[in-house]
Amino acid sequence: MTAGSPLLEVADLVKHFPIKAGVLIDREVGRVRAVDGVSFTVAKGETLGIVGESGSGKSTLCRAVLQLIEPTSGSVRFEGRQLVGLGQRQMRPLRRDMQMIFQDPFSSLNPRQRVVQIVGAPMRLHGIASGSDLKREVQDLLDRVGLSPEHYNRYPHEFSGGQRQRIGIARALATRPKLILADEPVSALDVSIQAQIINLMSDLQRELDLAYVFVAHDIGIVRHVSDRIAVMHDGKIVEHGPARQVCSSPTDSYTKKLLAAVPVPDPRRGRRAGG
Amino acid sequence: MSLLEVSDLRVQFETEDGVVQAVDTVSYEVASGETLGIVGESGCGKSVASMTILGLTRGPQTTISGRVMYEGRDLLALGADDLRRVRGNDIAMIFQDPLSSLHPFYRIGDQIVEAIRTHQDVSRAGGRARAIELLDMVGVPEPSRRVDDYPHEFSGGMRQRAMIAMALSNEPKLLIADEPTTALDVTIQAQILELLNDLQSRLGMAVILITHDLGVVAENADRVLVMYAGRIVEAGSIDQIFHDPGHPYTWGLLGSLPSLDLHRHEELPQIAGLPPSLLAPPAGCHFRDRCPHAFDQCMKVPPLESRLPDSPEHRDRCWLTAEQKHDLRTVDGRIGLQAPGARAS
Numbered sequence: 001m002t003a004g005s006p007l008l009e010v011a012d013l014v015k016h017f018p019i020k021a022g023v024l025i026d027r028e029v030g031r032v033r034a035v036d037g038v039s040f041t042v043a044k045g046e047t048l049g050i051v052g053e054s055g056s057g058k059s060t061l062c063r064a065v066l067q068l069i070e071p072t073s074g075s076v077r078f079e080g081r082q083l084v085g086l087g088q089r090q091m092r093p094l095r096r097d098m099q100m101i102f103q104d105p106f107s108s109l110n111p112r113q114r115v116v117q118i119v120g121a122p123m124r125l126h127g128i129a130s131g132s133d134l135k136r137e138v139q140d141l142l143d144r145v146g147l148s149p150e151h152y153n154r155y156p157h158e159f160s161g162g163q164r165q166r167i168g169i170a171r172a173l174a175t176r177p178k179l180i181l182a183d184e185p186v187s188a189l190d191v192s193i194q195a196q197i198i199n200l201m202s203d204l205q206r207e208l209d210l211a212y213v214f215v216a217h218d219i220g221i222v223r224h225v226s227d228r229i230a231v232m233h234d235g236k237i238v239e240h241g242p243a244r245q246v247c248s249s250p251t252d253s254y255t256k257k258l259l260a261a262v263p264v265p266d267p268r269r270g271r272r273a274g275g
Numbered sequence: 276m277s278l279l280e281v282s283d284l285r286v287q288f289e290t291e292d293g294v295v296q297a298v299d300t301v302s303y304e305v306a307s308g309e310t311l312g313i314v315g316e317s318g319c320g321k322s323v324a325s326m327t328i329l330g331l332t333r334g335p336q337t338t339i340s341g342r343v344m345y346e347g348r349d350l351l352a353l354g355a356d357d358l359r360r361v362r363g364n365d366i367a368m369i370f371q372d373p374l375s376s377l378h379p380f381y382r383i384g385d386q387i388v389e390a391i392r393t394h395q396d397v398s399r400a401g402g403r404a405r406a407i408e409l410l411d412m413v414g415v416p417e418p419s420r421r422v423d424d425y426p427h428e429f430s431g432g433m434r435q436r437a438m439i440a441m442a443l444s445n446e447p448k449l450l451i452a453d454e455p456t457t458a459l460d461v462t463i464q465a466q467i468l469e470l471l472n473d474l475q476s477r478l479g480m481a482v483i484l485i486t487h488d489l490g491v492v493a494e495n496a497d498r499v500l501v502m503y504a505g506r507i508v509e510a511g512s513i514d515q516i517f518h519d520p521g522h523p524y525t526w527g528l529l530g531s532l533p534s535l536d537l538h539r540h541e542e543l544p545q546i547a548g549l550p551p552s553l554l555a556p557p558a559g560c561h562f563r564d565r566c567p568h569a570f571d572q573c574m575k576v577p578p579l580e581s582r583l584p585d586s587p588e589h590r591d592r593c594w595l596t597a598e599q600k601h602d603l604r605t606v607d608g609r610i611g612l613q614a615p616g617a618r619a620s
Contacts, residue, residue, distance in 0.1 A: 190487065192527060195544065258462060264494065
């Protein structure tokens with residue numbers, strides 16, 4: 001983990017959204033500091049968990065790291081190469097190494113495309129496979145994420161939420177990335193299905209030596225999957241450290257508040273007063 | 276004495292694909308002042324069972340049978356007008372999504388006043404004063420100003436407070452809270468649950484707390500029903516459910532939670548497979564297909580009954596004996612469901 005330079009290195013990343021007002025001429029009257037000076041690194045094969053509540057800037061951070069939105073300032077280095085300022089054309093070959101898994105398995109898959117098109121598209125775009133190879137590669141991936149390879153010709157609506165999230169994971173794996181940013185990948189799923197997806201992601205990480213940035217609001221899940229955790233609040237990282245340490249002996253007041261608010265599924269440990 | 280008594284409730288929906296048995300012989304009681312938690316995953320029937328109490332699932336495609344006794348009357352047999360006098364007055368309900376439960380075109384205060392004036396003979400001004408008082412009680416800051424706000428001017432947590440204020444406006448004896456905090460951040464969730472607990476003890480009302488979150492149940496409920504595929508599979512006190520669970524599905528739910536004792540990279544115990552389609556659930560025990568401990572007898576539906584003479588309140592729907600349950604439910608030192616194929620060593 002310490003050897004060599006990190007896979008991803010984010011330094012002082014800022015994304016502000018201007019608040020505009022005015023009738024004919026827009027004037028900037030304020031700024032939403034969605035991401036406000038965030039720095040972290042991710043090593044090969046490692047998981048960095050980012051935890052925070054809605055509006056803390058987690059999703060904007062993911063999108064700014066992947067250059068899906070242009071950062072206001074700061075630096076994002078992937079394998080030493082600066083991504084900020086690269087044009088779409090220059091970014092495209094690099095996207096192969098960095099993929100994303102989204103929260104909502106219902107809206108993140110095109111309902112009019114078959115699984116083979118959804119999972120195969122990144123392979124075609126990056127020239128990884130085509131023709132009959134493509135179908136075979138897609139079937140391999142479906143098998144790998146625990147779906148039946150025969151289902152390659154189905155539409156998303158024919159799958160349950162957990163299965164759709166597996167399709168989303170297969171799509172992310174299609175380009176054989178080194179890094180996956182997962183934005184709330186299990187929060188739309190039922191408890192028993194969450195565990196299946198978490199285990200799948202862990203297995204894939206071991207097999208493929210993937211690095212994850214795992215973004216979620218549920219600190220219990222983040223702790224389970226992460227080597228290190230960064231806690232975000234109001235666009236800033238307020239605490240950052242090894243997962244166990246952040247959860248067992250937090251130093252920041254917001255982290256403490258967040259941990260205290262998580263309901264404990266044990267009536268003997270976490271009974272709320274009054275009850 | 277129980278406040279609400281549900282017996283043999285069944286709800287079927289006719290759909291294009293066939294008949295969905297959403298709720299199947301559900302029976303339970305709620306006592307005055309207590310909190311009954313109902314847990315289960317999406318589609319297990321926990322919301323449908325509770326909405327049916329208030330007649331919210333009635334329709335041409337729905338077949339409802341059983342009894343829901345409230346103060347000597349069967350709510351299922353009440354006509355629309357009689358039921359309307361109970362709904363929002365004796366029994367109130369709050370829903371998961373506070374944005375879609377409030378009308379976006381009307382001011383928060385006007386919506387609360389409407390709820391009050393539907394059941395009480397008060398003037399508009401009197402209703403407004405009461406609305407301000409209610410908003411204050413649920414912790415909305417500057418209630419006399421914010422009473423005139425529209426729902427979009429409230430944050431998610433504030434909207435849920437407004438919904439609670441509306442639900443409490445006629446001092447109900449029973450509040451049905453269907454995933455009241457699922458759409459909220461954890462810190463806001465903690466505030467809302469504390470508020471509900473506080474109001475409950477002050478007003479002495481009973482609460483049915485419907486949630487998928489076992490942590491929320493453990494911290495807030497007195498008793499729990501675990502539902503799976505339309506049926507109650509286990510019922511008991513929170514201590515019984517969390518520390519002496521009898522049904523393999525409950526073991527699986529508890530086991531699949533990330534725990535403090537579990538190390539990183541350790542496999543999270545999971546429940547294999549998917550919940551069954553309610554169009555054609557498996558015969559016998561609905562959990563049979565996903566249960567590593569299923570045997571021949573599971574082809575027959577197990578009754579919901581107590582397995583131990585010394586705890587009659589703790590009931591489950593599983594054919595295994597108490598000793599078998601005790602032996603089988605521990606996986607790697609904690610409660611969980613064994614992986615399929617793995618045999619107890």
